[in-house]
Amino acid sequence: MNLFDRGLEKESLNEDIRFLELADLNENFDEMELLIEKLRFSKNTEAKQYSEVYSIHRKLAKGELTVNEASKMIGRMDISVPELKVFSELMLLPEYLNLSEYKVMNGIANKIDLDTIENENFFKASYRCRLLIMSANAYLGLGDLKKAQFYAGLTIEHATDNRFLAYGYLIHGNTLLFSDYREAKKSFLKGLEHSEKGKSHYKELRRSLSFLENYYGEKNEYLDYNSLEVGEQQGVAYSFINEEKIAEALQILDRIENEKQNNNLLGFHFFYKGLATKSKDYFFKSVKHFKLSDDNYCVKLPLDELEKLGENKALLELITL
Known part of the structure; x- marks a missing residue:
């Protein structure tokens, strides 16, 4: 049925609002933007609020707004719908997460009260899954693996959509990256079973599988040699380092060094440069950028290499405090 064939009676209006959340979850962004525009012209105040909040969310995801700009816009709104009050915080x-600001994430996530939505409905269930995923990611970045696994497990338990299952298994697998190759891979592969090729969760699962294979020196069938994304190119460079193709690895790393990267990506960047050159300076730069991004989990990568190169373990532990 064409989007604009449906009337704006209450039942149809509720259906449009529900489809808005589903379109966002399933990355059907063309449909999402049409629904935002449709609801904007509604005479219903609630519909207009959904249109406005999801419009800010969409612009934020596209990079048309910064998180601070989005927060200010939300702050100027008089939101009366309980679901939207929750989502207006949740969407930040x-x-x-993209900025790897895990402490900020954790602080916001812990303040979100789903029970302001009194009745158990589609939106409360969906927002619960969104919140569980974000909490799991925050605790993973902060290095609290037990809590990360706990929230990943809850995500899988409460999943209302394949996307949530995929992310639950992704985060669970990431908690095992440095400790259990087989179980981590098993979790990632389960996640792939619930993912759709081309979607963001599919790409992230393959990227984690690629890192896993590189980290343990296993045959890597998850590399994307054609991608222009920094994370994918770093994975190829890591594979070249494992194959002792150092010149090829450094060529990639030098090429992407001036591309836009957050502190977390720079932490990986200098870690790979350190592996390629055996330079302590690069590993210390890696530690610096992982710490700037609050990543207490992946900072172990350069720290382990510095210890192998003879740095005092007690001193390294002091650096990470």
Whole structure:
């Protein structure tokens, strides 16, 4: 049925609002933007609020707004819908995740009260899954693996959509990256079973599988040699380092060094440069950028290499405090 064939009676209006959340979850962004525009012209006040909040969310995800700009716009709104009050805070978390600001994420996530939505409905269930995923990611970045696994497990338990299952298994696998190759891979592969090729969760699962294979020196069938994304190119460079193709690895790393990267990506960048050159300076730069991004989990990568190169373990532990 064409989007504009449906009337704006209450039942149809509720259906449009529900489809808005589903379109966002399933990355059907063309449909999402049409629904935002449709609801904007509604005579219903509630519909207009959904249009406005999801419009800010969409612009934030596209990079047309910064997280601070989005927060100010939300702050100027008089939101009366309980679901939207929750979502207006919840929608900021993926942006802080992209910035690897795990402490900020954790602080916001812990303040979100789902029970302000009194009745158990589609939106409360969906927002619960969104919140569980973000909490799991925050605790992973902060290095609290037990809590990260706990929230990943809750995500899987409460999943209302394949996307949530995929992310639950992704985060669970990431908690095992440095400790259990087989179980981490098993979790990532389960996640792939619930993912759709081309979607963001599919790409992230393959990227984690690629890192896993590189980290343990296993045959890597998850590399994307054609991608222009920094994270994918770093994975190829890591594979070349493992194959002792140092010149090829450094060529990639030098090429992407001046591309836009957050502190977390720079932490990986200098870690790979350190592996390629055996330079302590690069490993210390890696530690610096991982710490700037609040990543207490992946900072172990350069720290382990510095210890192998003879740095005092007690001193290294002091650096990470």
